[in-house]
Amino acid sequence: MATTNDIKNGTVLRIDGQLWTVIEFQHVKPGKGGAFVRTKMKNVTSGKTVDRTFNAGLKIETANVDRRDYQYLYMDGADYVFMDTDTYDQIMITPEVVGDAKNYILEGQNVLVATNDGQPLYVELPASVVLEVTYTEPGLQGDRSTGGTKPATLETGAQIQVPLFLEQGTKVKVDTRAGSYLGRVND
DSSP: EEOOOOOOTTEEEEEETTEEEEEEEEEOOOOSOOOOOEEEETTTTTOEEEEEEETTTTTBBOOOOOOEEEEOOOOOOOOEEEEEETTTTTEEEEEEHOOOOOOOOOOOEEEEEEEEETEEEEEEOSEEEEEEEEEEOOOTTTTTTTTEEEEEEESSEEEEETTOOOOTTOOOEEEETTTEEEEEEOO
16 A cells, blocks of 8 residues: 555556556645645546545555566457567457557557556557558649648558658658657658
């Protein structure tokens, strides 16, 4: 058991049987009354964000979250199969847990998988990945009605907006958090 004084960004708390990650926290000592800790927390499974205030010194239950490097191997039916890069153990993760990461993940790619008591919680990708554009319309010079961008389909099936000059077969760097084009990659 820990106290509210131990709260830091990234701490995972178990509240009412659910896991919550602390996104922001602030220790407040008003002139009158007792001190308290104001937090912004995100539910690990649903992604819901809430603000919650705790009295200072209150006992809280922290959860042990193990974050390890895994390599994405392949799809097995609807599930994703990952391999621990240290022990070579394989785990199957449901599409709900993988979430939006499925739009930017390729076979053989390394990711971080967070687990609690052997149960996968979420898959964390690197900040950016390099993917190939598999389909895009040819850009017409002078066509600026779309702000100089056009839709493009990546090799994972995800769609992003890219500049008009990009062609099919071009490798691009994609921000995995926002799903946006960062730049062209020259081989």
